[in-house]
Amino acid sequence: MNVIEINQLTKSYGQARGISDVSFNVEQGEIFGFIGPNGAGKSTTIRTLLSLIYPTSGSAKIFGMDHIKHATEIKKEIGYLPSEVFYYDNMRVIDLLKYSASFYKKDCTKRMKELIALLEIDPHKKIDDLSFGNKKKVGIIQGLQHEPKLVILDEPTSGLDPLMQMRFFDLLQEENKKGTTIFFSSHILSEVQRLCNRVAIIKEGKLIKLEKISTLQENTYKKFKLEAIDTISHDYWALEGISKLEVTENHTQFLFKGNINLIMQKLAGLNLSNLWIEEPDLEEIFMHYYEKEDVSV
Numbered sequence: 001m002n003v004i005e006i007n008q009l010t011k012s013y014g015q016a017r018g019i020s021d022v023s024f025n026v027e028q029g030e031i032f033g034f035i036g037p038n039g040a041g042k043s044t045t046i047r048t049l050l051s052l053i054y055p056t057s058g059s060a061k062i063f064g065m066d067h068i069k070h071a072t073e074i075k076k077e078i079g080y081l082p083s084e085v086f087y088y089d090n091m092r093v094i095d096l097l098k099y100s101a102s103f104y105k106k107d108c109t110k111r112m113k114e115l116i117a118l119l120e121i122d123p124h125k126k127i128d129d130l131s132f133g134n135k136k137k138v139g140i141i142q143g144l145q146h147e148p149k150l151v152i153l154d155e156p157t158s159g160l161d162p163l164m165q166m167r168f169f170d171l172l173q174e175e176n177k178k179g180t181t182i183f184f185s186s187h188i189l190s191e192v193q194r195l196c197n198r199v200a201i202i203k204e205g206k207l208i209k210l211e212k213i214s215t216l217q218e219n220t221y222k223k224f225k226l227e228a229i230d231t232i233s234h235d236y237w238a239l240e241g242i243s244k245l246e247v248t249e250n251h252t253q254f255l256f257k258g259n260i261n262l263i264m265q266k267l268a269g270l271n272l273s274n275l276w277i278e279e280p281d282l283e284e285i286f287m288h289y290y291e292k293e294d295v296s297v
């Protein structure tokens, strides 16, 4: 079942580009990554989806309901952490959390306390006295305390220290195991790679790739690095599928995409002292898509 369905969603800010013709679905139980550089259109997609701003054209559904017509109903089951959090600075953390909890028809006290303890936040401090990272934690608690079916996180980790990031990821994975669908927007590839099952890549307002993380890694090239006893000539590597070839004395490295047996035959003809075959990380795959001009989903 699809929790989110986005259909040719377009949002222009007057003459300025926001997003154009964005379509994708998020299935129930997924941890879905939404990745792109600054200004790509991640926040615009999320805000339009949540009907905080209205689309220029296109449509979207959440839990099978139209995102604008049924906005009130939908929002009861969503936890949303915006990329920038703004608060009434004079409020204490606990008062703010109780106030947000009051919008839901369930008692959030137990979960609120658990999250306060887990994220190590002092509930009696004034919001004004909190650091950026601690304000972010308050936003995370606000987004999760009512145990929503769908959590939408827009750049959630900025400001969190590495230990807190780890704890936050564990928390998201636990929520996901309980059945919560997670939509995770980020420009940090390693965290998407670590956390998500599937990813949508957005560039300049357009979706350029929608793929399982595992498939993204499988279907692309492999990195070969080798050390040979003798010097290998550049010409030895005249084989289709080899790119980014670098040969320096006894060291050779390149990327290969194609029939793996062909490259193995080439390697078998050499006197090697060492060999590394590595999967590219998401960053390299991502750069590969970003460098291409004529990308399509």
Ligand SMILES: Nc1ncnc2c1ncn2[C@@H]1O[C@H](COP(=O)(O)OP(=O)(O)OP(=O)(O)O)[C@@H](O)[C@H]1O
Pocket (backbone or CB within 6 Å): 013, 016, 017, 018, 019, 036, 037, 038, 039, 040, 041, 042, 043, 044, 045, 083, 187
């Ligand atoms: N209120 C606005 N008025 C005019 N243009 C806007 C507005 N909000 C966003 N934009 C433009 O829309 C495009 C997409 O911006 P958006 O904030 O959605 O990107 P993003 O991927 O979330 O980036 P970031 O990671 O920097 O937040 C950008 O070109 C941005 O300048």
